[in-house]
Amino acid sequence: MTNEFMFSRRGFLAAFGSAVAYGATAGGVAKRRDGEILIAHCTDPQFGLGPPRAGKLMTEEGYAHDLNRCLSAIEIINALDPDLVCITGDMTQSGMDVARDWPRLLKMYHPPVVVAPGNHDVGNRVTAAAVKRFQAVFGYDYTAVTVKGWRVISANSLYWWPNKEEALCAAHEKWFADELAGAKARGEKVIVATHVPPFVKDPDEADSHDNQPLAGRRARLDACLAAGAKFYLAGHTHRYAERMYGSLPILNAETTSVTGGGRPLGFRLLRIQPDGSYTYDFVRVDQGPAVPKQKFGIMSFNIRHGQGMDGQVDLERTAAAIKREKPRFAGLSEVARRTKRTGGVNQAKTLATLTGMHSTFGRAIDLQGGQYGVALLSLDKPFGSRQVPLPGKEPRTLLLVEFPDCVVGVTHLSVSAPEERRESVDLIKAAIAGEKKPVFLMGDWNARPNSDVLTAMRSFLTVVSDETGRTFHGRKVDGPAAEQEYCIDYIAIDSAHAPKWRVSSRKTVPDVITSDHKPIVAVIESADARR
Numbered sequence: 001m002t003n004e005f006m007f008s009r010r011g012f013l014a015a016f017g018s019a020v021a022y023g024a025t026a027g028g029v030a031k032r033r034d035g036e037i038l039i040a041h042c043t044d045p046q047f048g049l050g051p052p053r054a055g056k057l058m059t060e061e062g063y064a065h066d067l068n069r070c071l072s073a074i075e076i077i078n079a080l081d082p083d084l085v086c087i088t089g090d091m092t093q094s095g096m097d098v099a100r101d102w103p104r105l106l107k108m109y110h111p112p113v114v115v116a117p118g119n120h121d122v123g124n125r126v127t128a129a130a131v132k133r134f135q136a137v138f139g140y141d142y143t144a145v146t147v148k149g150w151r152v153i154s155a156n157s158l159y160w161w162p163n164k165e166e167a168l169c170a171a172h173e174k175w176f177a178d179e180l181a182g183a184k185a186r187g188e189k190v191i192v193a194t195h196v197p198p199f200v201k202d203p204d205e206a207d208s209h210d211n212q213p214l215a216g217r218r219a220r221l222d223a224c225l226a227a228g229a230k231f232y233l234a235g236h237t238h239r240y241a242e243r244m245y246g247s248l249p250i251l252n253a254e255t256t257s258v259t260g261g262g263r264p265l266g267f268r269l270l271r272i273q274p275d276g277s278y279t280y281d282f283v284r285v286d287q288g289p290a291v292p293k294q295k296f297g298i299m300s301f302n303i304r305h306g307q308g309m310d311g312q313v314d315l316e317r318t319a320a321a322i323k324r325e326k327p328r329f330a331g332l333s334e335v336a337r338r339t340k341r342t343g344g345v346n347q348a349k350t351l352a353t354l355t356g357m358h359s360t361f362g363r364a365i366d367l368q369g370g371q372y373g374v375a376l377l378s379l380d381k382p383f384g385s386r387q388v389p390l391p392g393k394e395p396r397t398l399l400l401v402e403f404p405d406c407v408v409g410v411t412h413l414s415v416s417a418p419e420e421r422r423e424s425v426d427l428i429k430a431a432i433a434g435e436k437k438p439v440f441l442m443g444d445w446n447a448r449p450n451s452d453v454l455t456a457m458r459s460f461l462t463v464v465s466d467e468t469g470r471t472f473h474g475r476k477v478d479g480p481a482a483e484q485e486y487c488i489d490y491i492a493i494d495s496a497h498a499p500k501w502r503v504s505s506r507k508t509v510p511d512v513i514t515s516d517h518k519p520i521v522a523v524i525e526s527a528d529a530r531r
């Protein structure tokens with residue numbers, strides 16, 4: 001491999017990576033030659049390390065940054081379609097309490113994934129309890145897989161740092177030796193992967209936080225060479241590095257959290273030919289903003305399936321009413337999906353197209369050959385969603401949509417009976433209990449500010465929308481003001497997170513044409529954004 005070749009490939013892949021991130025198709029870029037193996041080497045995704053840290057061990061904003069970059073990496077990896085993804089540790093910044101998103105992420109990779117634990121995952125001095133917590137999330141702390149005749153041995157290098165778990169270390173040492181011997185006996189080519197690299201520059205360098213202890217270092221590397229190991233993949237140092245131990249290249253990839261040396265964020269693609277020659281190319285994933293905006297608008301709007309007060313169903317008018325307020329999230333009630341009365345249109349999707357946002361639909365009931373319910377429009381692409389069925393003569397639903405930095409809920413509570421609304425409140429409370437991210441909840445709750453339902457909602461939510469505005473109007477075009485106009489639409493933040501947010505502005509939009517409800521908007525700002 002020449003540097004020149006590597007440089008040109010690096011530029012190509014960087015461009016390709018960003019193209020994929022913005023939705024272009026792969027177009028066969030990662031096609032393999034016969035016998036070639038492609039491994040995506042990612043390291044130190046370290047959720048919680050990323051900027052902005054403000055001198056703290058980890059911040060929720062840093063977590064969202066790292067999670068966003070990891071999601072971009074997954075998208076690009078899936079398009080590149082490597083044979084294996086090898087993540088060499090530090091999945092988290094501060095242990096398994098912040099590993100909450102990893103089980104779901106692991107399912108998002110199309111290729112098989114092997115993971116080695118890092119010191120941030122299981123501690124600088126590994127303990128049985130920390131290993132157990134790691135195993136509960138990832139299924140193992142050391143493992144080996146065979147891909148296209150290559151044996152990839154992913155070890156737990158923290159057993160090689162000083163610790164008191166003698167029995168665990170002995171079992172791991174035996175497994176490692178057996179794996180090397182077994183691969184050699186089977187004629188498999190070997191790749192070893194660990195979090196902590198054997199050494200940074202010199203095989204005999206003094207012990208440090210950046211290497212494996214001298215005692216045992218050369219013996220282990222010699223054992224790798226004796227077994228015919230061809231590559232050693234590592235992480236931990238947050239720096240790109242390639243160095244040799246005899247014929248064994250030791251390769252450190254860049255990270256998707258924080259990379260030293262002024263290098264951009266990304267991962268490496270190791271492409272190995274049948275003759276053992278290889279390229280080790282950088283794939284950049286730091287295109288576009290990763291830190292979600294900390295000041296943004298939230299809109300709640302009962303759109304009455306797009307039917308305005310002139311009787312016309314006009315989604316372009318509905319979309320214009322949403323776009324005018326430029327919200328990051330718009331929670332919509334009374335949304336039809338492919339019902340007869342709305343011409344078979346998927347209203348959430350159509351509104352998403354018209355507003356340039358992403359849509360998530362939450363079905364409450366089947367109606368006229370289609371469905372009817374709520375929807376969330378969002379500027380950001382959702383990370384996941386779930387629904388909780390709510391009671392009602394006409395059944396209702398709570399739609400919860402997850403983003404890296406928050407959870408956004410939309411619900412349209414029953415109009416028929418107060419008991420059904422009260423019961424719904426308990427179900428909503430249970431659904432968001434224990435959520436670590438801020439929860440923004442909105443919708444047409446069919447209850448007035450001084451009602452029992454709102455009192456119950458206030459036991460766990462802080463309303464941030466305008467409660468003086470008469471959100472339901474029911475006015476005919478050019479007709480007199482309706483007799484009954486009152487506030488029944490709300491935007492709220494879960495009370496545990498509410499103190500971290502300030503309401504910059506709130507309003508009831510004086511639009512009495514687009515629907516029988518007026519849109520409401522709250523612009524909120526996090527404490528971190530004001531620092």
Ligand SMILES: [Fe+2]
Nearest residue numbers: 090118119236
């Ligand atoms: Fe580390």
